[in-house]
Amino acid sequence: MPDSLAQLDKKYVWHPFTQMREWLRREPIVIAEGRGSILRDTRGREYLDANASIWTNLHGHRHPAINKAIQGQLGKVAHSSALGFANEPASLLAENLARLANPTTSAQRGSAARSPKLQKVFFSDDGSTAMEVALKLAYEYARRSGLSPRPRFLSLEGAYHGDTVGAVSLGHIDLFHKAYSGLLFKSDKVPAPYCYRCKFNKARPERADAREYRDCKSECLGLLERAFEKRRRLGLNYAGFVFEPLMQGAAGMLAQPPGYLNKSASIARGYGAQLIADEVMTGFGRTGISSESTRDPVPGVFACQQEKVQPDFLAVAKGLTGGYVPMAATLTTQPVFNAFLGEYEDFKTFFHGHSFTGNQVGAAAALASLKILESKECTRARQSIQDTLSAELSRLWELHAVGDIRQVGLMAGVELVSDWNTRAPFPLEQRMGIRVCDAMARRGVLTRPIGSVIVVMPPYCTTPAQVRKMIRALAESVEEVCGKHAARKAIARSVSGQK
Numbered sequence: 001m002p003d004s005l006a007q008l009d010k011k012y013v014w015h016p017f018t019q020m021r022e023w024l025r026r027e028p029i030v031i032a033e034g035r036g037s038i039l040r041d042t043r044g045r046e047y048l049d050a051n052a053s054i055w056t057n058l059h060g061h062r063h064p065a066i067n068k069a070i071q072g073q074l075g076k077v078a079h080s081s082a083l084g085f086a087n088e089p090a091s092l093l094a095e096n097l098a099r100l101a102n103p104t105t106s107a108q109r110g111s112a113a114r115s116p117k118l119q120k121v122f123f124s125d126d127g128s129t130a131m132e133v134a135l136k137l138a139y140e141y142a143r144r145s146g147l148s149p150r151p152r153f154l155s156l157e158g159a160y161h162g163d164t165v166g167a168v169s170l171g172h173i174d175l176f177h178k179a180y181s182g183l184l185f186k187s188d189k190v191p192a193p194y195c196y197r198c199k200f201n202k203a204r205p206e207r208a209d210a211r212e213y214r215d216c217k218s219e220c221l222g223l224l225e226r227a228f229e230k231r232r233r234l235g236l237n238y239a240g241f242v243f244e245p246l247m248q249g250a251a252g253m254l255a256q257p258p259g260y261l262n263k264s265a266s267i268a269r270g271y272g273a274q275l276i277a278d279e280v281m282t283g284f285g286r287t288g289i290s291s292e293s294t295r296d297p298v299p300g301v302f303a304c305q306q307e308k309v310q311p312d313f314l315a316v317a318k319g320l321t322g323g324y325v326p327m328a329a330t331l332t333t334q335p336v337f338n339a340f341l342g343e344y345e346d347f348k349t350f351f352h353g354h355s356f357t358g359n360q361v362g363a364a365a366a367l368a369s370l371k372i373l374e375s376k377e378c379t380r381a382r383q384s385i386q387d388t389l390s391a392e393l394s395r396l397w398e399l400h401a402v403g404d405i406r407q408v409g410l411m412a413g414v415e416l417v418s419d420w421n422t423r424a425p426f427p428l429e430q431r432m433g434i435r436v437c438d439a440m441a442r443r444g445v446l447t448r449p450i451g452s453v454i455v456v457m458p459p460y461c462t463t464p465a466q467v468r469k470m471i472r473a474l475a476e477s478v479e480e481v482c483g484k485h486a487a488r489k490a491i492a493r494s495v496s497g498q499k
Helices: 002-010 064-075 088-101 106-111 127-145 165-169 174-183 217-235 259-270 305-308 334-338 358-375 377-396 434-442 464-498
Strands: 031-035 038-041 046-050 118-124 153-157 188-190 240-243 274-278 315-316 328-334 403-407 411-419 452-458
Touching: 031 153, 046 464, 064 153, 064 315, 064 358, 088 118, 088 328, 118 127, 118 334, 127 165, 127 274, 127 315, 127 328, 153 403, 165 174, 174 452, 188 217, 217 274, 217 452, 240 259, 240 315, 240 464, 259 305, 377 411, 377 464, 411 434, 411 464, 434 452, 434 464
Parallel strands: 153 188, 153 240, 240 274, 274 315
Antiparallel strands: 031 038, 038 046, 118 328, 315 328, 403 411, 411 452
């Protein structure tokens, strides 16, 4: 019998990044409740949340500490305007974000001695708006400071920084952005360090992360420097270099080789550009715990810190509230803030804002989430998930359809290919990623693909046994979906040979 809620959804709801004709052909999974890493639908079926509800949930669903913080705030006030008024939880949250965003260990302080201090926080609603704020601030600061009279931005191929018009202008995924080209301003791009498919990588495919066996001369860094130099020869500077640190999410979970972030940031700094770090996905511990970060009292909060890079702008969202309510923040420096100071009649104000800026319920949830993140128990749990995920993912190299496995901390992308020996991709129209994720859902594991890349990003409360179930479901689903494809190819070759 059809689910009545599913029918209402199909009748009225328009879903993001979804071909609705395809959606309307079948009954969707309707999520009813969750606890920890488990979600339950309206039919009583249970699923492991293997992508943390689109990369947002840090500590699991219905976490008692976050629930309590929200309930406590609701007993005071749910929301009041930030236009002309301050509030307690937003002020405390800004203080905590500034504390976490600045180097704390002596090693980091030494490397960041001449780097900016992030001490001003502008709140908004989501990752797109956090990047829009960074973009507008960087643009106007570049003009007012004399850094660039005609501000322009440089970002990476495959970049995705959100869906607002400004954020889309920084992106370079034709599938998402081409339709809106008439609305956008121009930004420049340089090759991303996509080692598996880099034209400069001379290495033959191996059964390992391509970053480990790549054979190149880091040409991507050379092209980055060339872009800055070309701009300088025109008598201009880039206002900002925009990047996701350590891993590009929507580009296909592209993991950067060690040292890339630090070296690329140094190149941009050398040409006077501002660094704009999009940590909407990577922030709040997603990139794991490195040997360097273990010396920090709260290891691995932001990806930039793992390579001792301190940006001028830091955009955060998704995990900020633990995945509970929409909230985002853009952190920047005192000099940027000062550029907007003046008398009323100077009209130097930052004319930008959101109705729910600094929302008390969101800020209360975020404060509770950060307290959990800073606990020793959470650090141990993250380390355990990171290690278990690494061990389990290594088993997938046995599958012919697995071309590359890219893990950074507690995030992983498994790229499926038609033939790993040649890196031949599956045509998008074959929908291999979607079909594998559908097969995983039948096995009680939920995630969402990026093309033919399967994303695994569990909440921090996920147990080793649950991680093993996630990867086992992935392996079985790849065998089910892609194994049949391989068998058909073999039969086709055989028939062709007989002819």
